[in-house]
Amino acid sequence: MTEITVAPLADVTMPRPRGSVRGRLQDALPKLVLAPSFAAILLFVYGFILWTFYLSFTNSKAFANDHLVGLSNYQKLWTWTFETDPPSGWYTAIINMGLFGGLYVVCCLALGLTLAILLDQKIRGEGFLRPIYLYPLALSFIVTGTAWKLFLDPGIGLEKAVHDLGWTSFSFDWVVNPRMMIYCVAIAGIWASSGFVMALFLAGLRGIDGEILKAAQIDGASGFMMYRRIIIPIMRPVFFSALIILTHLAIKSYDLVLSVTGKNPGGAAELPSTFMYSYTFTRNQMAVGSASAIIMLMAIAAIMVPYLYSELREKSQ
Amino acid sequence: MKFRTMLMAGVALASAAGFAASAHAADDKTVQMLHWWTSGGEAAALNVLKGDLAKEGFAWKDVPVAGGGGEGAMTALKAMVAAGNPPTASQILGYFAVDYAEAGKLGDITSLATKENWAKVVPTALQKFTTTNGKWDAVPVNIHSVNWVWINKAVLEKIGGTEPKTFDEFIALLDKAKAAGVIPLALGGQPWQEATMFDSVVASTGGIEFYKKAFVDLDESALKSDTMKKSFDNLAKLKAYTDPNFAGRDWNLATAMVIKGDALVQVMGDWAKGEFKAANKEAGKDFLCYRFPGTDGSVIYNTDMFAMFNVPADRKAAQLALADATMSISFQSAFNVVKGSVPARMDVPDTAFDICGKKGIADVKAANADGKFVGSMAQNYAQPPAVAGAYHDVVTKFFHGEIKTSDSAVTELVKAINAAK
Numbered sequence: 001m002t003e004i005t006v007a008p009l010a011d012v013t014m015p016r017p018r019g020s021v022r023g024r025l026q027d028a029l030p031k032l033v034l035a036p037s038f039a040a041i042l043l044f045v046y047g048f049i050l051w052t053f054y055l056s057f058t059n060s061k062a063f064a065n066d067h068l069v070g071l072s073n074y075q076k077l078w079t080w081t082f083e084t085d086p087p088s089g090w091y092t093a094i095i096n097m098g099l100f101g102g103l104y105v106v107c108c109l110a111l112g113l114t115l116a117i118l119l120d121q122k123i124r125g126e127g128f129l130r131p132i133y134l135y136p137l138a139l140s141f142i143v144t145g146t147a148w149k150l151f152l153d154p155g156i157g158l159e160k161a162v163h164d165l166g167w168t169s170f171s172f173d174w175v176v177n178p179r180m181m182i183y184c185v186a187i188a189g190i191w192a193s194s195g196f197v198m199a200l201f202l203a204g205l206r207g208i209d210g211e212i213l214k215a216a217q218i219d220g221a222s223g224f225m226m227y228r229r230i231i232i233p234i235m236r237p238v239f240f241s242a243l244i245i246l247t248h249l250a251i252k253s254y255d256l257v258l259s260v261t262g263k264n265p266g267g268a269a270e271l272p273s274t275f276m277y278s279y280t281f282t283r284n285q286m287a288v289g290s291a292s293a294i295i296m297l298m299a300i301a302a303i304m305v306p307y308l309y310s311e312l313r314e315k316s317q
Numbered sequence: 318m319k320f321r322t323m324l325m326a327g328v329a330l331a332s333a334a335g336f337a338a339s340a341h342a343a344d345d346k347t348v349q350m351l352h353w354w355t356s357g358g359e360a361a362a363l364n365v366l367k368g369d370l371a372k373e374g375f376a377w378k379d380v381p382v383a384g385g386g387g388e389g390a391m392t393a394l395k396a397m398v399a400a401g402n403p404p405t406a407s408q409i410l411g412y413f414a415v416d417y418a419e420a421g422k423l424g425d426i427t428s429l430a431t432k433e434n435w436a437k438v439v440p441t442a443l444q445k446f447t448t449t450n451g452k453w454d455a456v457p458v459n460i461h462s463v464n465w466v467w468i469n470k471a472v473l474e475k476i477g478g479t480e481p482k483t484f485d486e487f488i489a490l491l492d493k494a495k496a497a498g499v500i501p502l503a504l505g506g507q508p509w510q511e512a513t514m515f516d517s518v519v520a521s522t523g524g525i526e527f528y529k530k531a532f533v534d535l536d537e538s539a540l541k542s543d544t545m546k547k548s549f550d551n552l553a554k555l556k557a558y559t560d561p562n563f564a565g566r567d568w569n570l571a572t573a574m575v576i577k578g579d580a581l582v583q584v585m586g587d588w589a590k591g592e593f594k595a596a597n598k599e600a601g602k603d604f605l606c607y608r609f610p611g612t613d614g615s616v617i618y619n620t621d622m623f624a625m626f627n628v629p630a631d632r633k634a635a636q637l638a639l640a641d642a643t644m645s646i647s648f649q650s651a652f653n654v655v656k657g658s659v660p661a662r663m664d665v666p667d668t669a670f671d672i673c674g675k676k677g678i679a680d681v682k683a684a685n686a687d688g689k690f691v692g693s694m695a696q697n698y699a700q701p702p703a704v705a706g707a708y709h710d711v712v713t714k715f716f717h718g719e720i721k722t723s724d725s726a727v728t729e730l731v732k733a734i735n736a737a738k
Contacts, residue, residue, distance in 0.1 A: 173562070178719075265506040265511075265713060266506075
């Protein structure tokens with residue numbers, strides 16, 4: 001596929017009238033076209049990362065200032081990291097990030113892959129089923145979160161419905177139990193995103209060359225074997241993209257946790273993103289907020305950079 | 318007509334922009350106002366102000382940023398001010414006004430304040446937020462207070478209860494409701510709501526002088542005292558009277574429980590009255606408003622203000638007109654009747670208000686005279702947001718059992734407040 005699209009492009013651009021104004025313009029055109037967005041990204045993404053990094057060393061409160069205080073904001077976060085009884089907001093945020101992020105990414109991948117494989121069995125009505133699984137993604141996280149909060153609320157939702165049906169000992173109060181809340185956030189998140197992951201995997205499955213599968217069949221591979229040894233390994237790049245998308249969704253999720261838990265009762269539904277926002281904007285401790293943002297960035301980098309590196313290096317070999 | 322004023326405003330704006338460079342053009346006759354009063358009643362209340370200003374020939378340029386607590390609006394305001402393009406005025410809460418004043422972003426309307434003698438009519442404690450070094454830079458629109466309880470009258474009569482005067486009577490009343498099979502206390506289990514209730518509990522347990530010492534002066538011995546421990550214990554007692562599903566509930570849903578008669582009482586600021594009004598309930602007939610038991614005579618307040626920003630000279634006239642219109646007796650009355658709060662100036666007649674409003678107005682006057690008019694810790698009127706946030710953390714962790722005893726609660730409170738200072 002890729003070779004076919006690249007080839008004619010190369011043919012067109014190769015014989016270039018060198019030296020002429022037009023030729024030079026043509027040479028520079030891609031750079032010119034890309035320059036504005038490049039400059040914008042340089043300033044608004046990387047520039048502000050640097051700005052945040054700088055702020056994390058100041059004692060900025062409601063507004064940014066340039067009174068440098070060294071590492072004291074990081075020291076604060078570092079001591080909070082080990083405050084477990086009662087848990088500090090930052091400690092809860094880190095633990096919740098691990099629980100929520102881990103469950104969200106793993107379950108979305110597993111569920112998405114399973115759904116995709118099941119849908120790929122040439123079943124009838126696939127065109128009807130596929131959008132049903134995809135629709136949750138069309139809802140904003142705040143709608144998703146509110147709907148799940150209402151659905152899981154013991155007083156009006158699932159628990160009450162089951163009680164009304166006659167099973168009165170049934171109890172499911174996670175959404176109002178501060179210790180279990182984060183799992184409800186994960187449930188809502190998985191519900192919203194696994195359809196999307198399914199679509200990614202389905203596209204990957206459809207892109208697999210039928211010849212390979214036929215060859216495997218001739219060699220006597222069973223269905224399970226074929227998936228385990230051939231299809232899933234071929235789809236590695238899909239895993240790669242799904243993982244990157246899910247990880248960043250998990251880390252930046254903010255509206256979902258607020259809408260499911262109802263503004264952090266008991267301080268138990270903190271995530272690094274809510275922590276960062278509340279310190280920066282509502283508690284007027286911008287410097288602490290900036291420090292937490294930088295730590296979030298570094299944590300993401302620590303996970304993603306080695307992975308990106310290994311994936312990309314393998315590709316170039 | 319409306320279209321024409323809009324057109325005029327547009328022309329005025331365009332010309333102001335065009336001629337700003339050349340000499341002194343005519344004054345900019347637009348008031349640019351950032352606020353989050355976008356819901357029905359509040360928007361209607363604000364329209365009164367718009368109308369008043371239109372009569373004086375000032376156009377209104379609305380900058381609404383929806384969202385209950387104004388978090389979105391505060392973020393938007395920060396961006397506008399940082400960009401050097403502040404609005405004429407912005408709705409603002411508590412220490413955010415102080416922050417902007419300290420950063421030198423607010424204007425000066427002292428001339429008008431002196432002429433109108435605001436220092437006399439605005440409660441003294443509240444002027445902490447509207448003035449900086451004796452200079453007026455904000456105007457208060459209303460006074461809310463948080464030490465109220467809202468009771469469903471029918472339920473109260475059904476269980477045979479009367480107005481509780483002390484904390485112990487309150488507990489006895491809640492017990493009665495529990496025995497009658499009603500949810501005694503409607504609570505929204507969100508940090509700010511729990512902390513707001515705790516404000517009242519502290520004032521009730523230790524008295525308003527203790528409250529002042531602990532929360533306004535941040536006196537460490539008061540924060541660590543046995544009285545504070547007892548306050549936490551009293552708060553823990555209240556938890557037994559909530560329904561099991563209270564965690565994370567929004568405040569208006571808790572109010573709805575009282576309105577519907579599922580629950581007996583809610584401890585909440587007087588914005589709850591708006592919910593009763595919206596459900597066509599009448600004060601004194603369908604619902605009752607009492608001061609939180611043991612805090613009668615004291616007012617733990619929060620207030621909405623309009624901060625006046627430091628705008629260029631050609632926009633000053635519009636700003637003064639806005640400040641003047643906001644502080645007019647007629648607007649203060651009309652606005653607060655709709656909003657459920659009480660006027661921020663004490664010389665407004667209470668004729669248009671319901672009995673809760675009348676009591677509120679009388680309470681503010683009396684509390685101001687007795688020095689019992691104090692800022693709410695939970696609502697950012699006793700301490701800056703960093704400290705108030707620490708307070709929210711400790712109260713909610715205690716209420717949900719993450720902090721197990723009142724002993725460790727006071728230790729944590731002191732620690733958290735010191736870390737935030």
